[in-house]
């Protein structure tokens with residue numbers, strides 16, 4: 001498993017990571033979420049040795065990560081590090097070679113991955129001739145071609161079309177099934193919600209929420225109701241004690257319910273105001289939990 005243990009990092013007097021601790025277990029897809037500047041890339045760079053922590057440890061299989069263990073990491077950096085003037089195949093073989101993969105094996109794997117991820121390229125195309133999405137697929141292949149034991153991917157899904165997102169998601173799930181732990185950052189919370197076993201939300205360099213999406217939902221409270229009425233005044237819910245209107249679209253309102261207020265009482269209040277079209281509980285989306293968790297950020 002991959003462990004961040006009280007990792008701290010400052011740039012000048014700016015504390016970017018404040019004793020960040022998290023664990024990515026074998027076979028787990030861990031979604032690393034946080035507002036811009038929260039510290040995700042910095043944490044990943046420390047895991048890969050691009051930056052050094054001021055304090056704390058990153059451990060792989062119980063031992064501090066070093067140059068040797070990093071050769072078994074698959075890393076997709078935020079600054080995509082490919083060579084514009086090389087063909088994708090040549091650079092994939094080059095990257096694989098850095099991790100000790102023989103050229104013939106690397107060429108075979110490169111072709112298989114290019115086919116599988118549907119990278120559109122002509123035989124002589126250099127990387128710069130490819131669309132951004134296709135370049136991104138090549139970057140992902142570069143992080144996978146040595147069949148790594150652990151994956152650290154900085155926004156692997158950004159800029160991909162939905163078909164490419166699905167192809168990439170399938171690849172990550174396949175690695176997870178093999179027992180590979182994957183830490184990936186993303187702002188695409190619907191995708192994180194769909195894919196991840198666990199999610200960590202980082203704010204100002206420390207985790208402020210962590211768990212499965214269901215656990216996060218439960219801790220966010222299930223006290224939201226969605227109610228649609230016809231024939232009621234627009235602001236009918238404002239007069240109901242024990243609730244707060246969090247959204248209103250057309251005839252439908254979403255209400256946050258205070259602890260201890262029974263749904264029956266709200267149902268009765270709604271029915272006295274108009275004809276009931278819909279009444280149901282609403283589970284908060286990961287995006288709602290995210291907004292709640294990052295609210296109050298100093299930045």
Ligand SMILES: Nc1ncnc2c1ncn2[C@@H]1O[C@H](COP(=O)(O)OP(=O)(O)OP(=O)(O)O)[C@@H](O)[C@H]1O
Pocket residue numbers: 011016034035036037038039040041042043
């Ligand atoms: N080399 C550096 N020197 C100074 N400050 C830095 C450096 N690298 C990162 N920072 C600062 O550290 C903070 C965290 O940045 P980081 O890139 O880790 O955030 P992030 O969570 O990945 O954000 P995003 O979602 O925008 O990619 C930011 O305020 C950034 O400006």
